Amino acid sequence: MSQALPGDAPLIHDLIGIGFGPSNVAMAIALSEHNARVGRQEAVTAHFFEQQPSFGWHRGMLIDDATMQVSFLKDLVTLRNPSSEYTFLRYLQSKGRLIDFVNHKNLFPLRVEFHDYFEWAAAKVDDMVSYGHEVVSVEPVVRGGVVEYLDVTARSGDEVVVHRARNLVIGTGLRPVMPEGVERADRVWHNSDLLEKVDGLEGATPSRFVVVGAGQSAAENVAYLHRRFPEAEVCAVFSRYGYSPADDSSFANRIFDPQAVDEYFTAPEGVKRRLMDYHGNTNYSVVDIDLIDELYRQAYQEKVLGTERLRFLNVSRLTDIKQTAEGIRVTVTSLVTGEETRLDADVVVCATGYRQADGLVLLGEVADRCHRDKQGRVRVERDYRVRTDPDFRCGIYLQGGTEHTHGITSSLLSNTAIRVGEILDSILDRDPEAVPEPARPVAGGVGSVR
Secondary structure (H helix, E strand, O other): OEOOOOOOOOEEEOEEEEOOOHHHHHHHHHHHHHHHHHOHHHOOOEEEEEOOOOOOOOHHHOOOOOEOOOOOOOOOOOOOOOOOOOOHHHHHHHHOOHHHHHHHOOOOOEHHHHHHHHHHHHHHOHHHEEEOOEEEEEEEEEEOOEEEEEEEEEEEOOEEEEEEEOEEEEOOOEEEOOOOOOOOEOOEEEHHHHHHHHHOOOOOOOOEEEEEOOOHHHHHHHHHHHHHOOOOEEEEEOOOOOOOEOOOOOOHHHHHOHHHHHHHHHOOHHHHHHHHHHHHHHOOOOEOHHHHHHHHHHHHHHHHHOOOOEEEEOOEEEEEEEEOOOOEEEEEEEOOOOOEEEEEEOEEEEOOOEEEOOHHHHHHHHHHHEOEOOOOOEOEOOOOEEOEOOOEOOEEEEOOOOHHHHOHHHHOHHHHHHHHHHHHHHHHHHOOOOOOOOOOOOOOOOOEEO
């Protein structure tokens, strides 16, 4: 356990954020706006560490014509503070596109445009973040038998820095999932790497792609590869009869409302499971109906013309994949008959989703002080604070990994603006008299170096 020595203490912050994706960018914005309101004496001190060298959000899926599945009004701040200078509308104004966007009459911007908005917003608060820093450990600082602070150690190249925190906000994002028994390789990709990997094929003339998966990303991959490589066959493999449409109807969308988080949190476990069953088709393994219609139209047209490049191997699953001298040999098995189809492909793309990173993995012995339920899931309070031992004064807050307690919006943009406001309110309410100690830089600049 760390113990601060006089004159040799790390920087002390009210809050340290691990990760700087959209959720923690929104957190930094909420802090910046709060500090501007209250003035320096009551300001909340904060710093964020991000492993990437610069801001990036699903860069591999920024397909030029792909749109967001969430309204632009559910940006980083609008639902919490519509008058904010960090809204998507202010971004459009700064880019000279506000009137053009209004004339477009569309709630759903291009994904590449929303990513640019995120970068624009992140740049406005980049004084709070250290990019290129990987958090390698979190250690408790005990005083009088109570955990008063947490020491966060981050590494950037050969440099190691330590910052001290009263609270942690963990936003480490999602991790790509591959099919069981399948590993990423030069010609076996996860869709998160799509654009980078495709650029590496320049000069090659692939004749067949196999895309595995039934969700939005899988369908976008199929459409993109079919368009990008006009001589290649694209085979879509999924266990359903066809892509299922996303339910984005007005009543169903209430599952994403802030009030729905309150209701989900207080609901009995059986009701939670039913709600997820009822409304899973708003988000999981579903596709926008316009894209479904376009893929079907394309497939039918090719069948009429006798030039079928778009193939759908439905009610089937990938059962084997082998590297050959020429490329990849894939075995696809029918779930109905058991019949096996073997395909020689240049590339296999697995659009098989993501899982939430376990933010507590970074916490070492601190994780032992965090409570879990009988199923091994982290116990989280309504304010997104992890339930901890009584002698643990520090707050650990999760942005993601709370689906079991807070519902579908756990890792989605829909409730991000509201969530960060609730976390900030919790930090302020739990320690209302705490005045931040001034950050004390020590040798090494960013923090203590060892």
